[in-house]
Amino acid sequence: MGHSFFFVLCLPFLFLGTCYSLSSVEQERDRIKELPGQPVNVGFSQYSGYVTVNQQAGRALFYWLIEAPASRGPESRPLLLWLNGGPGCSSVGYGAAEEIGPFRINSDGKTLFLNPYAWNNLANVLFLESPAGVGFSYSNTTSDLYNAGDQRTAEDAYTFLIKWFERFPQYKHRDFYIAGESYAGHYVPQLSQIVYQINRGVDNPVINFKGFLVGNAVTDDYHDYIGTFEYWWTHGLISDSTYKLLRLACDFGSATHPSSVCMKALSIAQAEEGNIDPYSIYTGTCNDTSSLQRNLRGHYPWMSRAYDPCTERYSEVYFNLPEVQRAFHANITGIPYPWKGCGDIVGNYWADSPKSVLPIYQELISAGLRIWVYSGDTDSVVPLTATRYSIDALKLTTITNWYPWYDNGKVGGWSQVYKGLTLVTVTGAGHEVPLHRPRLAYILFRSFLENKPMPR
Template sequence: MSPRPFSMVATILFVVAQIFVTAISVSEDDKISSLPGQPPVKFQQYAGYITVDDKQQRALFYYFAEAEVDPASKPLVLWLNGGPGCSSLGAGAFVEHGPFKPTENGLVKNDYSWNKEANMLYLESPAGVGFSYSANKSFYRFIDDEITVKDSLVFLQRWFNKFPQYKNNDFFITGESYGGHYVPQLAQLIVQTKTPFNLKGIAIGNPLLEFNTDFNSRGEYFWSHGLISDLAYESLTTTCNYSQIRREAQSGSLTPACAGVGKLLSSEIGKFVDTYDVTADVCLSTIDQQSLVLSQLQETQKIDVCEEDKTHNYLNRKDVQQALHAKLVGLSTWSVCSDVVKYDMQNLEIPTIPILGKLVESGLRVLVYSGDQDSVIPLIGSRALVNALAKEIRFKTTMPYRAWFEGKQVAGWTQVYGDILSYATIRGAAHEAPFSQPERSLVLFKAFVEGKPLPEFSSS
């Protein structure tokens, strides 16, 4: 006898319920009760591993901070730091825009955390970065963009299986620096494979989009900011430019001409100016390493120039690693940028600006933004690339270049093309814009995920 319709429906509902309960119980295994030294908060946090290659036992580590209020209705945002080979946990979450900031004694609340506006998912990628690992150590010697992006897609597919309640939330992919490769390539793969994520757009800060344009804009940036002489600038334009210097140094075949220009630049800029934020002070305890995280004076608040040092110390505490469900596999120390990943640096020369064009043509919103104190990937190149892209795909300017505001102060400048492709600067911000200008970066982020224009001046 065939079962009655009611029994069939009940059976199906029971199976679905069991799947849902299993998924929730799996996610509960990754739930963080509290991080050591953490102030009390009402939102939930999760951290743990997603295996992306069962055979090779390759697993990526994530940290997830739910939105402070009403996470079910807020967008889900994946954040990817650059490098290649640097940590989204250590840089993105704990130095830039996560819910907490490290101190000598523990953590303090970040007043400008991005989880005020979204559910924030930080991924340490590729394997070999931070707490992410591969049991097969030979993997570390052959990493490139294709492998990294494919692993990230597998991660997302399996992460959504753990957290099915977020499958219908608006989804955005964000990042900075070499994230200019990871972010658009991952978005393109999602579109090409028709993976059923509710992807709405991408945002990338100070991104590497086109090797020659981005690197050669450094010379003009240094000269215009008074960091190098007329002679040095002339040498960059006539003898050996920055892309040549980087290309030759990378291949281990630096010519005498380029070596001479490089030596001149080093002598003029010196080691007490960090190229990631040309107006900032340096953390003297890490001056030899030229810390990527530097200071910026914002109103009366002094940004901690040694934030990265404190993050390093905090994430190497055993009680912190235990709370995060993290482990060190084949390593003795967590570091913000990997010592084991041997990335194929030829990937730096893969242009990703054409991918942005394909993404906006597919209907995804794309934001490129620049901290205007960064000379590593200066606004000069990024702005020119976005403007040229808009002309190439015949997107007309729908919002002319104008200032945008945080409160009553100019926070940067912006231009919008076709109501879907936009460029913005963040005034006074470094390579890691949310670290050096947290309040302005939060305003920009909020406008982006809400699909609204950046604010104009308001007298009220």
């Protein structure tokens, strides 16, 4: 699956003299005719299926391509690859179904409704479940699930792209961007680095890579943890004494694993924070009651359709429906475990994870690639303070100092433009910015594609 060669298949017995490229046959095989429960006449094409990235081990990655609507000219739109982090979490379950995709899943777990701020209105969007063992992606070699890591994830993702472009040759040489959030703060720059290094010196490369966009991104262990502890303290989530203890006990700049003293301090912090959603500290947690969603509508007016903290549960119902898996051409090998938003195994046995991806930033900034970093300011897991410390460590020259950006006369967040990097904050948004503030995230993505500053 995922052929890296090309030949033509002729079917004179059907249409005299008509020939089909293998890629078009494979595309048609992957075409989604209709998803169960989707609104009718959506106006855009969808494809999904598998690309084998390692024949010997039997590793195959699952993708879902959602093209721009026909009315918006998908053939002239760029291609965006979206990656979720974890490690071990699904880009289909989070990025596509909760954040930037065209569909949202209703609370019945069976029907879908449209997202008016879907990013495929601006670009053709490719979601990849990575690494093998996440979502519908699989490996026939069990040990692969227990020794995944950053390096192999990046290498497999690059192999996927090369083979995917053979299957979809109409996207070769098209402007191409990579985006993601959370632990994809590692995946996105690491994959970007591979693409950039292989493209270097190549005229008109097949993967016409232009830049990347990351949100609430894990970036640098030392600065991430310093910034996270500071966020907890300044937002009243932990006591003064616990903040001091965390600063003393958790030396993430030198230790690979947190010490027992640090783990104890983290446990104290968690107890002090209480029963909150750490990914969105001012919204309620999922408690299985329908009243919660109704109450949110009044208390959080900035949230489109009211943020529903139970969305992950709806995804797990929907993507495990046999008719949904058939429509997606998914689970064709009979995976022995149910689809989950975040896998139990992959993230718990992570083989390699560098302490910092800032050296990659430095390399790609020097290469002149477009790099934007955004942050929802109500996330306490990878908070804005962590991102600001990490960016500050790059010691970049400021082009445009900190300023508020606006949507319809209201502040949508703040931005600072550096030489080689743009930072954007989104007010009132948690860890998954497009979930909490879909309209503002849409404006952000549009500005990124146009390479224009956020609107003043």
